[in-house]
Amino acid sequence: MAYKSDSEIASEAAKLPIRDVAAKLGIAVEDMLPYGHDKAKISRQFIDGLTDRPSGKLVLVTAINPTPAGEGKTTTTVGLGDALNRIGKRACICIREASLGPNFGMKGGAAGGGYAQVIPMEDMNLHFTGDFHAITSAHNLLAAMVDNHIYWGNEQQIDLRRVVWRRVVDMNDRALRQITCSLGGVTNGFPRETGFDITVASEVMAILCLATDLDDLGRRLGDMIVAYRRDRTPVYCRDIKAEGAMTVLLKDAMQPNLVQTLEHNPAFVHGGPFANIAHGCNSVIATTTALKLADYVVTEAGFGADLGAEKFFDIKCRKAGLKPDVAVIVATVRALKMNGGVAKADLADENVEALRKGCANLGRHIANMKSFGVPVVVAVNHFAGDTEAEIQALQDYAKARGVEAILCRHWADGSEGAVDLAQKVVQIAESGGAEFAPLYPDDLSxxxxxxxxxxxxxxxxxxxxxxxxxxxxxxxxxxxxxxxxxxxxxxxxxxxxxxxxxxxxxxxxxxxxxxxxxxxxxxxxxxxGEIMTMPGLPRQPAAEAIGLNVAREVVGLF
CATH class of the missing domain: 3.10.410.10 (Formyltetrahydrofolate synthetase, domain 3)
Known part of the structure; x- marks a missing residue:
């Protein structure tokens, strides 16, 4: 059976005007800043007026460790959000914006897949509303002002060997990891070694995703350390007098973006730190806004639960005072077989023994999530080649660990394929069994x-x-x-x-x-270990297959 690609499904979708999507959350037209007809930012004034409203239930979607076999965490986030709406709950999803680096590299985009996607997919995976450009510009403005400060007399007595503020670009470019800047003579400044990180690793990105309002944003920007003096005392962004201009560059980027799923349900897409080199969660302001507007908010944390979920609990929830009600761990039969030692080329063959062996990875994540006091359910993201024996073995493994593993077909069937998962999530959330606590106290060294x-x-x-x-x-x-x-x-x-x-x-x-x-x-x-804050492109980057067709439509994005 031939399946349509994600981009084909997205391009054929009928979109509601964004004002109609916003109306589902009680957001009026005057409270939106439209970016065309299918996306908008929500005004600060509207968000400020939500403070006294009660908050809905918070559902975290996480996953086993990623493999080349695929897991589908964002796809499940979207499918679950749609399914909750299907069963009569007012639900909203909150996910991150996509970085251009992985879009043109190996990982691809971040809009979900199949019939569980966020649209407009092409816009979201490319320039979207310009938030990443604003973050990149603000970050590099500070870098320019640091070097300019040094050039014009270095009033702060910065030690050139201890400038820690690097530059950023939203692209995988290994050639920029380590550079020497200010070459070419006296008029270009003082030569020193530095480098680039990818934008999603920028502290400015993290701050935008953790700040509660513009005042908090400006204060946090001012607190950033850019360099050290010879006596090892820190030089802050506020010492360079850059935080005001940076806040101006970021004032619109601070406002969360509203789009829609294929089934016309609301989705906030805002912020985008990676979970392997940053804290891996969408913005606090988007999540808290959604919680005031919806009965259920479904959000995700990047990569496996050992990285994204741990940081969601220990950083985002700690900082924002959030208390998750349910954790959904996404797993696939294919990925668990790969964890059990099966090569990618052999994943189509039934192998219950390898699956049981690979389930140890799932079991570890289940135990870890329970250690935070959050109830767990496993979402088995279905692939066409999964056999009944393999699915049953996975479900038996989860049951032996006190959790239910629910087969989900949202990629192929949209919300209908995730109704069982949605009903289980509601049952868990409304039972009030969560007793969330971070992994460690603040006062530990x-x-x-x-x-x-x-x-x-x-x-x-x-x-x-x-x-x-x-x-x-x-x-x-x-x-x-x-x-x-x-x-x-x-x-x-x-x-x-x-x-x-x-x-x-x-x-x-x-x-x-x-x-x-x-x-x-x-x-x-x-x-x-060997983790890099500036990734490189693979031997055959995804960019090689991206282009425009004869109808001038984007093709090759995934």
Missing amino acids: LFAKIETIAKRIYYADAVLADTAIRNQLKEWEDQGYGHLPICMAKTQYSFTTDPDRRGAPEGHSVPIREVRLAAGAGFVVVIC
């Missing part, structure tokens, strides 16, 4: 927080960090940053720092390569 994540979430035996890293963490504690949570930058493909170790390994170690203080965002970034 920074290194102890890192060890807690490594040992309790990754099942590692040890964290490997040299004296310089331990001393740096201690120095930040002495400066008053010891209360901050940890943002682990680690491969998404494994519980370990080795991307090739699938399943549920134990007894490994977590080597720390570098630590970065994100004082404005309010967390410490811990870079582990």
Whole structure:
């Protein structure tokens, strides 16, 4: 049977005017800033007026560790949101915006798939409403002002060897990871080594996603550390006097974007930090706004639950005072067989034994989610080649661990294919069984927080960090940053720092390569193993297949 591509399905969809989608949430036309007929930003004044309303139920969609076999976390998020609306609940989804890097690289877009998509898919996966451009511009404005400050006398006595504010671009470009800038003579400044990160790794991105309003945004931007003096004291963004102009560049980007699913249900798409190098959640302002407007809000956290969900709970929920009611763990038969040792080329063959072995990865994530006090349900994202014996083995495995694994066909059937999952989510959420608590307290030392994540979430035996890293963490504690949570930058493909170790390994170690203080965002970034904050393109990037057809329609996006 031939299936239509995601882009074909999206391009054939009939879209409601965005004012009609907004009306489902009680948002009037005057409270919107339209971007064409099918997307809009929601005004600050409207959001400010929602404070006293009660909040709806919060559902987190997470997943097993990603594999080349595919899991479908965003697809399930969209399918579940549509299914909740189908069964009579006022539901809204909240997901992240797509980065151009993975769109043109290997991962593809972030709009879901099949008949569980957010539209307009092409716009969302490309320039959308310009939020990423604003973040990139604000970040690089600060970089330019730091170098300009140094050029015109260096009043803050910045040590050129300790400028920590790098530049960003929203593209996978390994050539920019390490550069030397200001070459070419006296008029170009003082040469120094620096580099680029991808925009989604920018602290400005994290701040936009964690800030509650423009005042909070400006304060957090001012708190960012850009460099250190020779005496090791920090130089802040506010010392360079850049936070005001940066706030101006970001004032519209702070307003959440409203679009629709294929079934015309509302979806907030706002912010886009990666979960392997940042905190991996959509914006706090989008989530909290949706909670005031809907009975159920379905959101997602990037990659597997060891990264995205842990950061959602320990960073986003901690900072925003959110309390999730249900966690949905997405798994596929194919991905679990790959975790059990099956090669991608052999996934079409039934292999119940390999699936049972690979279920150890799912079991680890179930245990981890329960450790946060959040009830769990497993969504089995159906593929056409899944056999009844494999599905039954997966469901039996989950049942033995006290959770239900529900077969979902939303990719092929839209909301109808996720009704069983929606009904289970409602049952769990309305039973009030969630007793959410973060993994560690604020007053634990920074290194102890890192060890807690490594040992309790990754099942590692040890964290490997040299004296310089331990001393740096201690120095930040002495400066008053010891209360901050940890943002682990680690491969998404494994519980370990080795991307090739699938399943549920134990007894490994977590080597720390570098630590970065994100004082404005309010967390410490811990870079582990070989993870890069500027990805590269694969041998055959997706960009090679993207273009316009004879009708001038975008093709090749996925």
